[in-house]
Amino acid sequence: MPSRFAAIDFGASSGRVLTGALQDGVLDLREEARFANRPQRLPSGLHWNLMDLFAQALDALRAAGPLSGVAVDTWGVDYGLLDDHNRLLGLPYHYRDGRSDAMVERAFERVPSAVHYAATGIQTMPINTVFQLLADEGSAAFNAASRLAMIPDLLALWLSGELANERTNASTTGLLDARTGEWAYDLIDGLGLPKRLFCDLVEPGTRLGTALPGHGLGALPVYTAPSHDTASAFAAAPITGEGCAILSSGTWSLLGLELPEPVLTNTAHGFNLTNERGVDGTTRLLKNVMGLWLEQECARTWGTSDHAALFAAAADAPAQTAPLFDPDDPAFLPPGDMPGRITAACTATGQTPPEGQGATIRAIVESLACKYRLVLDLLAQASGREITKIHVIGGGARVALLCRRTAEITGCEVCAGPVEATAMGNLLVQARAAGELSSLEEIRAVALASSDCVTYEPSADRAAADATYERFLDVTGLVAPAAA
Missing domain, CATH: 3.30.420.40 (ATPase, nucleotide binding domain)
Known part of the structure; x- marks a missing residue:
């Protein structure tokens, strides 16, 4: 029986769990669940309802039957702040909240725009992580935080108990060196952000561990996908x-x-x-x-x-x-x-x-x-x-x-x-990590063969x-x- 992998694929308007297995060079793709992603406006602002999304994803994984791996991809720029025990310090904000609109000017007063771009090469948008972090300055969560977890990093942590910053999503922060793929610590220092927030970086297809026993998924391997959904989608673009x-x-x-x-x-x-x-x-x-x-x-x-x-x-x-x-x-x-x-x-x-x-x-x-x-x-x-x-x-x-x-x-x-390019990219990178594919070219060949x-x-x-x-x-x- 071929290995079947699961993709937890959360977009800005809906969440999905899809599974896929390679058979004769074609990905047999199945949608296990699809549900609305409804942000919640609270007195503190607009937040993602991550607990509900995570619970629905777990239900879908359990119903899908035996699996050979799982990985998470989501939108970019948003994050959770964690304490030194990897506990979440407040609900992550939605990038459309508006709290960071005035932070672009603050950032460029500390580090000029040209210097910032020369390091990271990231488009200036008020929603970027760097500007959201400046909006967090002085808050109780920011002062107590030991780590930053992008949304897919956070969900993978909840799945496996292991925290790592995956590079494709880290690149959306405006704080990753575009040339080296490492954190741009000189820029981080110049902006006055604490270095302690930025943990080890890993590549897509890294095995983090196995699902925690309490999830009822058995010894299910948990991988990093190209966890920015656009990175997963581009991987499957023929x-x-x-x-x-x-x-x-x-x-x-x-x-x-x-x-x-x-x-x-x-x-x-x-x-x-x-x-x-x-x-x-x-x-x-x-x-x-x-x-x-x-x-x-x-x-x-x-x-x-x-x-x-x-x-x-x-x-x-x-x-x-x-x-x-x-x-x-x-x-x-x-x-x-x-x-x-x-x-x-x-x-x-x-x-x-x-x-x-x-x-x-x-x-x-x-x-x-x-x-x-x-x-x-x-x-x-x-x-x-x-x-x-x-x-x-x-x-x-x-x-x-x-x-x-x-x-x-x-x-x-x-x-x-393909329409489901994001999930396909997620699944095929897992298949490569498990040894079933050998290259990005092979991933794209399978994606093309699997699409109308x-x-x-x-x-x-x-x-x-x-x-x-x-x-x-x-x-x-x-x-x-x-x-x-």
């Missing part, structure tokens, strides 16, 4: 050649290139690109774009969970008259009335706001596709690579309208799939695409890079 970009499309859109080394130039810094660590020491040069969060919050505001119906209505709405806006406007980051915010953004730029649900979602789709084109231009200039193809992975690969418009607006061929990908070709009518893009740049005030 890229071919240097002209391929990867778009991990979900609550966030993470659009980038896989490179052998970080790009820490003034150009990359000026474009606010990020260098995150991937499997086998690779670098993901990418940019975060707000993503399907915009549609998800619209759906929540409207009281519907029928996302397919919303995108179907959007497909019937005209593209030519859809108002456009910058998806990364800070106003869109917190939870709230997203349709109202989109209306305000369009009104502020002299456009007629979208009327109705279909038109609103169409405006989101058109704006995202245009933002992707801008990001591709930035990536091409910073990396010196010509980009001709985009692999869309994750839940957004199911959204045919967005994939089609991305191909048409960017002029790139779009290959959509859909191809979208760019439109031959470049004039219409260019006109939409120019209108986007005009109303947003964003500037495309000059041709090299």
Whole structure:
């Protein structure tokens, strides 16, 4: 009987437990459980309900039957503070809480932005761990803390009793040296953060130990995944050649290139690109774009969970008259009335706001596709690579309208799939750690063989695409890079 591994895969809007076994070069993937990830607003702020997520994951693992390994991947930047007995000091905050909004200025007063970027290569966003830690300064939890555990580190600790900081998620902190993959202690000192918080770093595929007896899982090996979900997703992206970009499309859109080394130039810094660590020491040069969060919050505001119906209505709405806006406007980051915010953004730029649900979602789709084109231009200039193809992975690969418009607006061929790239990457890295695969290339070959990908070709009518893009740049005030 083939080994079956389990992936605990927590995204910003849902949690999943999937299992997978290799059979004849194909991953037999099964969804064991899927559940909502609902943050809780408490008097102290917006927090993740990690105890509920962890309990549901354990239930799914027990129901899945005999397993050969388990690993955790989640979103980046968020963390728990632990005491010297690895006990959690308060519920981890949600990155959309807003407490760190004012901390960017504080950080750059202590260490200039250029110095910070030269060390870590991380895109400046208020949600980054470094800024959240500065917001924690002076709190009882911060003063008592002995260790920092990123969210997947914390969940792996609860599973196995062993704590380690996994490198791919550590790279999202803005405190990891982009060149060496070690903690940037000079930067940490300059920021006034205590070194004691940052513990030993490990690579994806490290065996931490076995599940604690109280979980009822037997002697189940617990591994580190590429624990930043984007790192797991990129590992399963079937890229071919240097002209391929990867778009991990979900609550966030993470659009980038896989490179052998970080790009820490003034150009990359000026474009606010990020260098995150991937499997086998690779670098993901990418940019975060707000993503399907915009549609998800619209759906929540409207009281519907029928996302397919919303995108179907959007497909019937005209593209030519859809108002456009910058998806990364800070106003869109917190939870709230997203349709109202989109209306305000369009009104502020002299456009007629979208009327109705279909038109609103169409405006989101058109704006995202245009933002992707801008990001591709930035990536091409910073990396010196010509980009001709985009692999869309994750839940957004199911959204045919967005994939089609991305191909048409960017002029790139779009290959959509695999949808469950994050869980696949998690599972296949475990399989490699157990000796069933030997290389990242083999992982990707299995991922490709296990996926039904859909191809979208760019439109031959470049004039219409260019006109939409120019209108986007005009109303947003964003500037495309000059041709090299």
